[in-house]
Amino acid sequence: MAGEYYIGIDLGGTNIKGGVVSSDAEVMSSMSIPTEADKGADHIINRICSVVDEVTAAAGMTRQDIAGMGVGTPGTLDTKAGVVHLAPNMPLWRDIPVVERVQACTGIRTVLENDANAAAFGEFWAGAGKGTRSMVMVTLGTGIGAGIIAHGRLIHGDTDCAAELGHMIIERNGRLCACGNQGCLEAYASAVSLVRRFREAVEAGSKSVLADDGHAGDDLDARMICDAALAGDELANRIFHETGVFLGIGIVNILHMINPARLLISGGLIKAGDLLMKPVKATVEMKALPDARRNCDIVFASLGEDAGFIGGAGCALTAFGTSQ
Ligand SMILES: [Zn+2]
Structure with missing residues (x-):
């Protein structure tokens, strides 16, 4: 060709x-x-x-x-x-x-x-999903985007609304999501939600190098929390761990629904590496049906x-x- x-x-x-x-x-x-x-x-x-x-x-x-x-x-x-x-x-x-x-x-x-x-x-086609016939990618950004590929084709659904995985509800009566629902995965595991949970923890009295007198700076973003976590900040680490657990719960649901051969995580938060991946994998190991998780590699995306x-x-x- x-x-x-x-x-x-x-x-x-x-x-x-x-x-x-x-x-x-x-x-x-x-x-x-x-x-x-x-x-x-x-x-x-x-x-x-x-x-x-x-x-x-x-x-x-x-x-x-x-x-x-x-x-x-x-x-x-x-x-x-x-x-x-x-x-x-x-x-x-x-x-x-x-x-x-x-x-x-x-x-x-x-x-x-x-x-x-x-x-x-x-x-x-060209990145971390290469070589599979079925995969799902979850992208952590302002919200959570996703794409599902089965038998080599994107799944669009009847009205192009498939793969709205960020709006999978993981907590009844949970946090308010931008979509108007409560408890969506996006309200827990997006980059914006990570910053929000960090800020709330600071306001509730948790200490961090990014906080001063119960106040996190107005310019606080996920990248700064990531850097602080990698440098050993305890609160930043805890927030990343929580994010990984929430994301892991979402991924368990995805594995049970789609049974993909590979699950990719992308977005700026993946710079946190194992701080994010370890709790994701531990949650999947704990909660997913063995047959759903057995052959599924959970990896970071590679094309940025x-x-x-x-x-x-x-x-x-x-x-x-x-x-x-
Ligand atoms: Zn939502």
Whole structure:
């Protein structure tokens, strides 16, 4: 299949990342520019199209060399119609026929995908999920995103709402989630929730190098808590341990539902390494049915921020590739 090249676009609230990827998953070029989402949908479409032009030129190609394009976007969407309905973090990115618009300006046939799904597919195709036929990726960020691949294909569900694993309820009457429900996994194991639980512990009197007189700094973020934990801070360690236990409970449910061969964890929190992974694995060992956990490797993702655009290209290969 030499000679087939695809473009992947990873649209985020802050940046648009894109690249040209070969059908063998080799990245030929890539770039990232600010989304400038506050300037509206037309502006975002134009930004996507300029990324397409630039990565194509950077790979020494023209549009005619590109066999297809996959755009990963946040929000609820209709993959069959190629339309984004609603993206909570990008209020102006609403009811946009992305596929039609992008095809009109680039002339490249395009497929639309949820951003978490695209990232999971990137890892499946070219990263830590390589070699499996079934895997799940859970991404810990502001919220929790996820993608499920079974028999080599992303699971979309009837209305593109599958893999909303962050909204799996793990505590009845639990913490309030951004979705309005209580007790969602996201309300316990996302990076934002980790910071919130740390702050609450400080306000309740726990000591930490990141806290002074019962007050954690306003600029406190998950990365700082991670660094403090790695440097031995007791409270930061406890909060990471708790996060791992909550995440482990979520993963037990995933293993029982999907029985994947591999479970990937991604997002900035994975810099904590074993501080996160150990309690995850201990919880899975304790609570998962032996048959569900026996062959499932639980590992960190390997492509970092590139997973989204590589996966977008992989989705285009799946949709338009000649071997499919
Ligand atoms: Zn929720």
